[in-house]
Amino acid sequence: MFSSPTDAAQSKSDRTRAALREIALTSFRERGYDATTMRLIAQEAGVSVGNAYYHFATKNDLVQELYLDVQERHRAAAAPALAGETDLIERIAIVYRTGLDRLTPYHPHAAEFLSAAMSPRSEINPLSPASTASRDITEGLFRDAVSGARRSGLPSDLARALPAALFLSHLLLALFWVYDRSPGQERTRRLLDRGLRLLRAALPLVRLPIARGLVREVLELVAEVGR
């Protein structure tokens, strides 16, 4: 009926970990990447720096928690909207738009995160092995968007390759968003709308015999990038 002493210790440790995580997520959003330090997080959580390092070996582990938090919220926002939509392009639009919505609070400090994450060797590069869990969520959303569409008329080879192309485009859109200084990043939204219109205009063409060679080239290009 009652927790054993070990459970209580476990639970206190869990609470400390959760507190450090919450404080870090808030700090990344409000102070940015550079100004968020393990020392500051420990101080605000009321624990020693050594204790903070026991829970999270580096600041970058906390950035991975941030990525996971953002993508879990992304999935939570996209899933109910996807459940009520069958049109392929609209479903894809939902995944992109709810993704940008979740990123928005981080825009003031996005350049810092980009600098820290952009090197191929960076532990917080979105393509790094350490970022697999959050990347899996986003890739899964694009796969769901495509597989759950009705009457899309997509040839099956294209349907298989499309989610990877959409995820790649998502990374490029996020890159554009970091550079976007327009109010509310409206240029990024406009770019997305144009991309979606392009996709809608291209869909009826992909089944024409004359366009098959072109489609095959696009697929091979995307496969090359994602390899």
Added chain:
Amino acid sequence: MFSSPTDAAQSKSDRTRAALREIALTSFRERGYDATTMRLIAQEAGVSVGNAYYHFATKNDLVQELYLDVQERHRAAAAPALAGETDLIERIAIVYRTGLDRLTPYHPHAAEFLSAAMSPRSEINPLSPASTASRDITEGLFRDAVSGARRSGLPSDLARALPAALFLSHLLLALFWVYDRSPGQERTRRLLDRGLRLLRAALPLVRLPIARGLVREVLELVAEVGR
């Protein structure tokens, strides 16, 4: 007949500047961005650190010299090859390939340069005002590649928009190249070859009435990114 003392001083100052520049270019290639410091460059040139700063206010000014040097060599390699080629796709291929050739010696340290240059606020971002001179060379090469082609059959609106799209693709290809760990960056070359084949396959289609809406969407998308 003889130089005045002022000329001699001018000439000595020019020689110091040229020496600092050469040493910096070599150091960026051999040691990379992070390990190249003004102190080290001054030391190797046999001048005081203060004198080095008189010629180049920051290390980033020397990176701009590097960009300019690489792009001048790019132009010098592309120009004679372009003079002997009239096919649009082959001309575009020349500009991309000679560009990658010039980048190749910098690949071992490319990740460092990317980290330093990627922030929208970075003084050595290739899109920054400080990088205008080297960017102008590259953009000019893509304009020449398109305008000097014979019988390309490109609709005029597409011919006007194409150089900006090619330059944007060049930046994305360079980004891919930084991440490319294959021997001799052969994956980047293969990606380029596929992109060129895609362009060649798309060319006959762009004049079909059925594809006009699609082409217009592509043009507006590119214009949005480049705005």
